[in-house]
Amino acid sequence: MIPYGRQDIQLADIDAVLEVLHSDFLTQGPMVPRFEQAVADKVGARHALAANSATSALHIACLALGLGECDWLWTTPITFVASANCGLYCGASVDFVDIDPRTYNLCPKALEAKLEQAEQEGRLPKVVVAVHLCGQPCDMAVIHALSQRYGFRIIEDASHAIGGKYRGNYIGSGHYSDITVFSFHPVKIITTAEGGMVLTNDGALASRMNLLRSHGVTRDPELMTHEADGPWYYQQIELGFNYRMTELQAALGVSQLERLDDYVSRRNALAERYDVLLAEFPVTTPWQHSNSYSGRHLYVIRLTLDAISLSHCQVFEALRAYGIGVNLHYIPVHTQPYYKQLGFQPGDFPEAERYYAEAISLPLYPTMSEDQQDQVVAALKAALELS
Numbered sequence: 001m002i003p004y005g006r007q008d009i010q011l012a013d014i015d016a017v018l019e020v021l022h023s024d025f026l027t028q029g030p031m032v033p034r035f036e037q038a039v040a041d042k043v044g045a046r047h048a049l050a051a052n053s054a055t056s057a058l059h060i061a062c063l064a065l066g067l068g069e070c071d072w073l074w075t076t077p078i079t080f081v082a083s084a085n086c087g088l089y090c091g092a093s094v095d096f097v098d099i100d101p102r103t104y105n106l107c108p109k110a111l112e113a114k115l116e117q118a119e120q121e122g123r124l125p126k127v128v129v130a131v132h133l134c135g136q137p138c139d140m141a142v143i144h145a146l147s148q149r150y151g152f153r154i155i156e157d158a159s160h161a162i163g164g165k166y167r168g169n170y171i172g173s174g175h176y177s178d179i180t181v182f183s184f185h186p187v188k189i190i191t192t193a194e195g196g197m198v199l200t201n202d203g204a205l206a207s208r209m210n211l212l213r214s215h216g217v218t219r220d221p222e223l224m225t226h227e228a229d230g231p232w233y234y235q236q237i238e239l240g241f242n243y244r245m246t247e248l249q250a251a252l253g254v255s256q257l258e259r260l261d262d263y264v265s266r267r268n269a270l271a272e273r274y275d276v277l278l279a280e281f282p283v284t285t286p287w288q289h290s291n292s293y294s295g296r297h298l299y300v301i302r303l304t305l306d307a308i309s310l311s312h313c314q315v316f317e318a319l320r321a322y323g324i325g326v327n328l329h330y331i332p333v334h335t336q337p338y339y340k341q342l343g344f345q346p347g348d349f350p351e352a353e354r355y356y357a358e359a360i361s362l363p364l365y366p367t368m369s370e371d372q373q374d375q376v377v378a379a380l381k382a383a384l385e386l387s
Helices: 012-022 031-041 054-066 082-089 109-121 140-150 205-214 248-258 260-277 313-321 350-358 369-384
Strands: 047-050 072-074 093-096 127-131 153-157 179-183 197-199 298-304 361-362
Touching: 012 248, 031 047, 031 197, 031 248, 047 054, 047 205, 047 248, 054 082, 054 153, 054 179, 054 197, 054 205, 072 082, 072 109, 082 093, 082 127, 082 179, 109 140, 127 140, 140 153, 140 205, 153 313, 197 205, 260 298, 298 350, 313 369
Parallel strands: 072 093, 072 127, 127 153, 153 179
Antiparallel strands: 047 197, 179 197, 298 361
């Protein structure tokens, strides 16, 4: 089976983890801050804080921005559920903005129209989570301009996008957002096994997220309510969480980060080769905006269903039967049973639902060979009954 994604673990990664295993620190030591600084330096952010998952990172990002009861978080319906759940964790309400039919990201025009209506109704969002689906960044300049007009804060959910660029700057630099979140899950562009990171240029936000990821506990005398009782002393000044990354994960991340640009370059080369090989197929290949350089975490095609004799599900199952580990990213969040209980219904976001009815994620990962890619294309040809 050719998987849709696969981590690349090399000897340097193993050696880095073994070095930590032989050291004095397995949880909190020098490697976590080293990884944080390396990522911050790479993307051009002032502050970076590692977490045990991107979901945890999204949660503390929302809390740091003051999201709570009576507030609204808006995001896209085409994302993993964590992009919306992070708002619910804070007691806020969640709503969605339909997707752009070309990029499949949150649509700026739909966002502007929804903001105009929400302003009249007195229910503007406090936070908008802009998800860079497949690694292609949202139109952040437009979203940022809208944030200045309507007063909301921006989180970039860049779980798919480390190593990508928007308008010449690395995603994560924070030019158009308050906080950016990366994921280091094994199928992502680089991995720490599980793990995530929050990045910001705001020192106050960084300080708050640092507290929240570690039980709300501090040893900083400037943050304490009174002078320390002794050198052992700490205070809990927030209700925080255990969202910390381990030294083992960070060591793997430091090693993987050295190959980030090579990984993203290879993903783009494979994606461009798919574009050529699939040019005559009854599918829509991913459109790329000229002002962006995608991390290419996923390669999503959309079936032209009226031009083929099989259903969406039949094509998917046929590819699996041929040994191609395709997947579907994602089921629209508003159609999930939990969100239906909150009042969402099919038909609420029609562009997202059209996407879901046609989308299939083909295998794409940096160690994928051209022979394997040819197998994927041959299987898709057979599945579409083009042979």
